[in-house]
Amino acid sequence: xxxxxxxxxxxxxxxxxxxxxxxxxxxxxxxxxxxxxxxxxxxxxxxxxxxxxxxxxxxxxxxxxxxxxxxxxxxxxxxxxxxxxxxxxxxxxxxxxxxxxxxxxxxxxxxxx
Amino acid sequence: xxxxxxxxxxxxxxxxxxxxxxxxxxxxxxxxxxxxxxxxxxxxxxxxxxxxxxxxxxxxxxxxxxxxxxxxxxxxxxxxxxxxxxxxxxxxxxxxxxxxxxxxxxxxxxxxxxx
Numbered sequence: 001x002x003x004x005x006x007x008x009x010x011x012x013x014x015x016x017x018x019x020x021x022x023x024x025x026x027x028x029x030x031x032x033x034x035x036x037x038x039x040x041x042x043x044x045x046x047x048x049x050x051x052x053x054x055x056x057x058x059x060x061x062x063x064x065x066x067x068x069x070x071x072x073x074x075x076x077x078x079x080x081x082x083x084x085x086x087x088x089x090x091x092x093x094x095x096x097x098x099x100x101x102x103x104x105x106x107x108x109x110x111x112x113x
Numbered sequence: 114x115x116x117x118x119x120x121x122x123x124x125x126x127x128x129x130x131x132x133x134x135x136x137x138x139x140x141x142x143x144x145x146x147x148x149x150x151x152x153x154x155x156x157x158x159x160x161x162x163x164x165x166x167x168x169x170x171x172x173x174x175x176x177x178x179x180x181x182x183x184x185x186x187x188x189x190x191x192x193x194x195x196x197x198x199x200x201x202x203x204x205x206x207x208x209x210x211x212x213x214x215x216x217x218x219x220x221x222x223x224x225x226x227x228x
Binding site: 033035037042043044045046047050091095099100101103104105106 | 146155156158161168169201203205215216217218219220221222224
């Protein structure tokens, strides 16, 4: 069965610290997609990134970077030099042949000034 | 280009009433998804519509229903409201249902309060 685990319920760091959000997934499919979304206090989920199972290259976008490792079934998200505006709930999700997005429980990130 | 729009932003109802929530997808998107997010909880999948057809539903009672119109907009109806239905209801749209067209873009949500 498909499953996404975000073991960190809440993380609190001081501004400018680096922070990594963990995501571990389970699927029997060889073709699948992984996603990260951000949900600020306003409530709207914002799409951040999608990776497919055949592309294990790490990706960097400004202060954001993602580390996809099939060997450990992990798709971790790192924010470098965190800012207060990064405070939000971050969700990891998986989509495979089941067609439905399987969501993790979310990690609440608090960046203190 | 307009994103996913949901209306109303807030909705207050009393127990036993019916609520209707509306969603307009991004232009060109044919799939619409509904999610419920109760306070402090994750996203619970409710319904998925594509090309006017209901393709899948989550583990919710039949009093949660909806439809998709020819212009791909969608309605979520909740009958016989219960206090536990108080939540943020999020709508998302995507280009289609294939694995490759599967990025879901979300609206700002409708916050339903049942008193």
